[in-house]
Amino acid sequence: MNDTASPAGYPHRHLLGIEGLHPPEIAYLLDLADAYVEQNRQIDKKRAVLRGRTQVNLFFEASTRTSTSFELAGKRLGADVINMAVARSSVQKGETLLDTAMTLNAMHPDVLVVRHGDSGAVQLLSQKVGCAVINAGDGAHEHPTQALLDALTIRRRRGHLDGQVVAICGDILHSRVARSNIILLNTMGAEVRVIGPPTLVPAAVEALGVTVHHDMRKGLNGVDIVMMLRLQIERMQGSYVPSLREYFQLYGLDQSKLELAKPDALIMHPGPMNRGVEIDSLVADDINRSVIREQVEMGVAVRMACLDALGRHLPNLNGAAS
């Protein structure tokens, strides 16, 4: 894999967010992931890159794509992978996040993959443990591997990220996916528009280098990529939209709104999708333009790349630094 990745490398011990990463570091992870896409399409998908290493997946929030792909990624790289079932753990008896983390740390894992409902929780945890930590999504803060897999999907389809006009649409306020994508896409030279109702777009989002549209038809005009977001009802206290029916009429992606984007615009969604709320089924399942399933495939490769990159900073198996 070394031969195919850019030489800059990934110099960090953890992956806590996209914020602070430099373009060559992002390109390095994407190059590495590109090679893993090809490996994952072979019959023999296994490598020994993490043989002898222990990876613990600790998800305090529900997940299908991220948790499954991290498990698959670790196993394909030869790690021993433990999925801690939070619902059946001592968290249910009141054990705190940090006590849980310290308990797991005492078992000498090499990598902890953590999803938590509070922004900043994963970074806090990374300061208390002795192993590498990957943020699998923290509150409305960051979801770095999602942004990387989205970038890989776009780059493989379009050949590059710079100059791409990307519309991120819907519930921007509660979305860690939006935040990580905005930072990554801007860092790599894309142009980002955010589209949503005023109640679901954070007040200071322009400071992240995006333009804001509240009229979806205007915002979609001429874009290369339409990235839809789930309406995160579970994070809302009170009402942010008048009704789901009205939300779909104004902000749901259907064929008529999609026609305003470029004719070959790609349709993306991180999942899980609420069909008929933020996206119409005909658009989501459009075999020519929807890359939603491809995003899932890229997720495994990106997570292998991230585990591999962090694994290169672990002490080697005879005790010396690698």
Ligand code: CP
């Ligand atoms: N996109 C994403 O994070 O999906 P899951 O919640 O299923 O992991």
